[in-house]
Amino acid sequence: MKTRSFFSALIFAATASAILANDAESSDSPELKRARDTYDLHCGLCHMADGSGAGRMSPPIEGSALVAGDPAPLIDLLLHGPDAVLPKPRKKYTSVMLPYRHLTDEQLADVVTYMRTQLIDPPAGAVTPVQIAERRKK
Numbered sequence: 001m002k003t004r005s006f007f008s009a010l011i012f013a014a015t016a017s018a019i020l021a022n023d024a025e026s027s028d029s030p031e032l033k034r035a036r037d038t039y040d041l042h043c044g045l046c047h048m049a050d051g052s053g054a055g056r057m058s059p060p061i062e063g064s065a066l067v068a069g070d071p072a073p074l075i076d077l078l079l080h081g082p083d084a085v086l087p088k089p090r091k092k093y094t095s096v097m098l099p100y101r102h103l104t105d106e107q108l109a110d111v112v113t114y115m116r117t118q119l120i121d122p123p124a125g126a127v128t129p130v131q132i133a134e135r136r137k138k
């Protein structure tokens with residue numbers, strides 16, 4: 001009898017943790033899901049979904065001082081392309097990143113926030129559409 005209740009407790013615990021693990025994924029906020037989709041669509045092809053980059057093709061987001069630092073130069077890189085911001089000379093990659101000023105302030109705030117809060121460790125602060133709009137005027 002004792003053994004039996006031990007096993008049912010074990011099964012209960014295993015089921016509960018499976019349910020909890022499932023919950024962690026489905027509990028992502030709609031904002032986080034939207035930001036991830038925008039990043040995956042426009043940036044993930046070159047920088048990979050986890051931000052690890054693709055060797056000689058494109059640099060990692062993970063470990064980038066630019067992504068972790070003051071958001072202004074990072075926003076400028078998205079609005080005006082890498083040449084406007086990164087030092088010269090620098091490492092060459094086989095792909096070319098174009099400017100993303102055709103994206104909306106919301107979409108750019110989403111990808112910047114996604115990189116800063118999800119793809120680097122330790123995370124940096126979120127960025128708002130208003131901050132993007134301010135940089136556009138410069």
Ligand code: HEC
Nearest residue numbers: 042043046057058059064065066082093095096097100111
């Ligand atoms: C076609 C491939 C490609 C796409 C798509 C792309 N990038 Fe890039 N990205 C690059 C390359 C290549 C560089 C390096 C550019 C250089 O040094 O001139 C780069 C550089 C960067 C850097 C600077 C990294 C560092 O610290 O040196 C960031 C941040 C970045 N990209 C973010 C993004 C975001 C956000 C998007 C989507 C909106 C995006 N990229 C889309 C290829 C790409």
